[in-house]
Amino acid sequence: MPGEPIPSSTARQYSVFLMIMRRLRAPLILLIAIIALSVLGLTLAAGPVVDGETTYLSFFHAFYFISYTATTIGFGEIPYEFSNQQRLWVLFCIYMSAIGWAYTLGTVFTLLADRNLQQAIAVVRFSRAVRRIAEPFYLVCGYGETGRLICQALDRRGFRVVVVESNETHASEVDFYSYTTDVPTLTADAHNPDTLQHAGLTHRNCVGVIALTDSDAANLAISITARLLAPRLPTLARAATRETAANMAAFGTTHIINPFEKFGHTLALALHAPAAWQLLNLLTGLPGSTIERLREPPRGNWILCGHGRFGRLMINALDTEAIPVTIIDRQPQNDIHHRWVQSDATNPTALEAAGIDDAAGLVACTSSDIDNLSIAVTARELNKNLFVILRQNHYANRALFHAFDSDITVVPSKIIAHECLAVLSTPLLAPFLAVIRDRDEEWCTRMLDRLTRRMGWTVPEIWSERINLSHAPALYRHLMRGETITIDQLLHSHANRYEYIGCEVLYMARDSDDPLVIPAANTPIRPGDELLLAGRPGARNKFDLNISNEHALSYILTGDDLRESWLWNVLVRQWKRHTTRTSPEP
């Protein structure tokens, strides 16, 4: 037996229509029967006697009369005043038709209020809206805190977004935020492959799938569906546990984000190599935002409150740096390698018992935001110099966390959002960050100095650029003519070629060679190279113009302005020949 064809959205549209027709079948038949009976009766009823002959209504007149009577318009009795026999029948007709209409309208309104039908219509509308998207778009599953941050950032970057969210309250929040473009939203379970197809998984303009639902099972299902139905699409998925992450990796999910593990690595890096950590913060922050030079996490005794999933990862990070940790948790001790205080961490005595007076750092990572804040406030009162890492579970509590001046606030939704955006917009960033992690302190310090001197402590815009015909047509043509163009040349301003546009090449990937980290200024560019750049806001546009516009490029390379028209070119050439003949160059 052949497999059942996947219902397209036209088929779905058709089936909604059929569903309406099926439900309206009974009232429509009743209406036809009532009108037919009324018309028939009216033609049979004896009318008034005119010219000595009993008149009867013809079908034409009867149908005319019933039409305006049944619809309560009522024009009067035609073609003659009715006989009493006819009036008796019309009396019946009026009541019958009233019942018929009441029944029909009742059915129609019940149908319109039907949740199934509303859902079916919503699906049809949604898939039509998705089908008509003509620009590249991302499919975001799960519109929670993280989903919202990502959708807003993608929208700002000019990408379209399609949202699938199972929670109706969350889905309706799409309407409250004013997106620049329309965001088609479907309230449905993303588990279902059909739903993902309606949401444009196989659409030719879909450029990526982002699975951010609360449930690991759903994220896994989305990854698998995307892998099987749209194998070429990059898929980003959030995973709360290692097992899910491993499962996703086995299915070839492009990027798996576990926010806690991610932060665990970051903390380990901060303890191990503060300069690398500062550099990482600068490069992965939200573009345009200013970050302060962060206090580096001190070595010494640390206290950790809340031995949960996040807490365990933090302990791992501290352990690798051989930093002693005291754990405060309500649960009895289940970790024999560390000092354990079984108590409520919000209680000052518990903190004192854990040695808050001479502690260097505190990690408040219970699953309650209020508890975390309460712990942090109490601890700071007991020890002014304490380095505090706070876990913020809900983005909505940001005002509270902002008011408390912690050293690091870990917001899982923000970590995921930043990571997603970095991966999506700049694929080269991940290898570059990996390089930073491997380099020594000295290199990172120098790098940090260099970047902050050029761009200050504002998070630079990071972007990748591939040197090919479609992205850099002017530069590509120059290179194909065999010209040697160095990186330094391209970084000049097309307004004044003696000025720089304020951006740096951080990383250079080549097809046939090893990638270059911070390539030297005189490195020649080859066609097909991919560059990772960091620059001040606005630098990106200038750089784009440099490599794509022939006039801008030839100006920064030679200092000559190209003429637009052929006629002007000829005139200038003539004039040049003339001037060189009369006054030879010195």
Place this chain on the structure above:
Amino acid sequence: MNFEKVIFGFFILLAATLNFGFFVGAIDDPAHHDIYELFAALVVSLVATMLKFGDRTQIGAIHLATSLVADLQLLAAALVWGYAAHISGNDPLTAAQTARVVSLSGGAFFANAVSVTILIAETIMQRR
């Protein structure tokens, strides 16, 4: 026995028989063609159409199409009759007008015949 199937078959067959009853006879003789029969054929045909709504199978779609054709033809016949009888004012109809009405109903009869054929074919195919 499925009562719904009985109703369904009844209306399809009745639409065809009434249509045939109106159509049969000398094509231009108004005495052979009773207007009440045309009315009944039209009403039953409309009801049959409603019954066919909402069937998503291939055969259901053809059923619906034949019924829509029959409705259209019968409606056209009724309109021609209404025009001839009331706007041209010939009651009873002239031979030419009668022929027009009857030939339109003949077309509807063909559609109804197709409908009945499908009904029979469907029943035979099910072998139950």
